[in-house]
Amino acid sequence: MSHEKYDRLIEVARSLEAIATAVVHPCDASSLAGALDAARMGLIRPILVGPRAKIEAVARENGLDLSGCELVDAPHSEAAATQAVELVKAGRAEALMKGSLHTDELMAAVVRKDTGLRTARRISHCFVMDVPAHEDALIISDAAVNIAPTLEVKMDIVQNAIDLGHALRVPEVRVAILSAMETVNPKVPSTVEAAALCKMADRGQITGGILDGPLALDNAIDLAAAGIKKIVSPVAGRANVLIVPNLEAGNMLAKSLSFLAQADSAGIVLGAKVPIILTSRADSVTARLASCAVAVMVAHARRESPTKVIA
Numbered sequence: 001m002s003h004e005k006y007d008r009l010i011e012v013a014r015s016l017e018a019i020a021t022a023v024v025h026p027c028d029a030s031s032l033a034g035a036l037d038a039a040r041m042g043l044i045r046p047i048l049v050g051p052r053a054k055i056e057a058v059a060r061e062n063g064l065d066l067s068g069c070e071l072v073d074a075p076h077s078e079a080a081a082t083q084a085v086e087l088v089k090a091g092r093a094e095a096l097m098k099g100s101l102h103t104d105e106l107m108a109a110v111v112r113k114d115t116g117l118r119t120a121r122r123i124s125h126c127f128v129m130d131v132p133a134h135e136d137a138l139i140i141s142d143a144a145v146n147i148a149p150t151l152e153v154k155m156d157i158v159q160n161a162i163d164l165g166h167a168l169r170v171p172e173v174r175v176a177i178l179s180a181m182e183t184v185n186p187k188v189p190s191t192v193e194a195a196a197l198c199k200m201a202d203r204g205q206i207t208g209g210i211l212d213g214p215l216a217l218d219n220a221i222d223l224a225a226a227g228i229k230k231i232v233s234p235v236a237g238r239a240n241v242l243i244v245p246n247l248e249a250g251n252m253l254a255k256s257l258s259f260l261a262q263a264d265s266a267g268i269v270l271g272a273k274v275p276i277i278l279t280s281r282a283d284s285v286t287a288r289l290a291s292c293a294v295a296v297m298v299a300h301a302r303r304e305s306p307t308k309v310i311a
Helices: 004-014 029-040 052-061 077-089 103-111 151-167 189-202 217-221 223-228 247-260 285-304
Strands: 019-024 044-050 070-073 095-098 124-130 138-141 174-178 210-215 241-243 264-270
Touching: 004 124, 004 264, 004 285, 019 029, 019 077, 019 285, 029 044, 029 052, 029 095, 029 285, 044 052, 044 077, 044 095, 044 285, 052 070, 077 095, 077 103, 095 103, 095 285, 124 151, 124 247, 124 285, 138 151, 138 247, 151 174, 151 189, 151 241, 151 264, 151 285, 174 189, 174 217, 189 210, 210 217, 217 223, 217 241, 247 264, 264 285
Parallel strands: 019 044, 019 095, 044 070, 138 241, 174 210, 174 241
Antiparallel strands: 124 138, 124 264
8 A cells, every 4th residue: 555645755865964862772673673763764873772682682572673773781670661761851863662561651751740741831642544445644633632622722732732732833723623624512522622623713822823623534535525514714615634533533533444444543642842753552653653753744744843842
């Protein structure tokens, strides 16, 4: 299956300087190979953080070459996550990449109040999805971190997604706030919050994107569906960012695209001091590389605007 949108993204990222990336506990073949593949493509300079003997054994067993990779010894996954955060705080890494530890273990070190990588912005997750039958890549948020976000949290989720769109050089970031319908219904709280988010954008509380909502999925991404409902909007039918009501809806949407529309999904966590690359063992090689490419472009956008929180 062709994924030309990811191919373009990876090519742009390869034109930029590779970023130092702390790869946390890469103690299985897929996570270690993913980091080394990204290094060979010139996307990242991996710093492998975890039990040295175990990482070297995985490399030997799978014919992987660790030459040129820095290896920071840490006795177990929790210690590896803590050590990786310290590398970021010391200025030695501009991104984190999840290895074979649980996401919760990595994020616990990231969000720790005194020693973590928090910013004033709420941490959220974005999928950048390459859907073969759809013209543009789709940013979907939040399908992995915030379970039932409040309106205040959704404001940061939207801003993180908009800033990601700019980092990916999207010419116009068009944000659809999704619900089950396109009218405001007090009995459906997500429609009320969608309307509030749009008014926040009107008042400058959310910046950099064009918002509309509530919108149902069909009239967010399909011009014909928007036309049938007579929705006149610069976003309806043309959205490139989809903000879901809650984690369950986002998870189902992303997996539906993956399994029914053969989409690939690159994953990134935003709102911390550096981008965090989240990959799954089920990810294709292209999706893994695309996740790294997204982090590269976010890191470079941070260099250009260091006072702006975009990761």
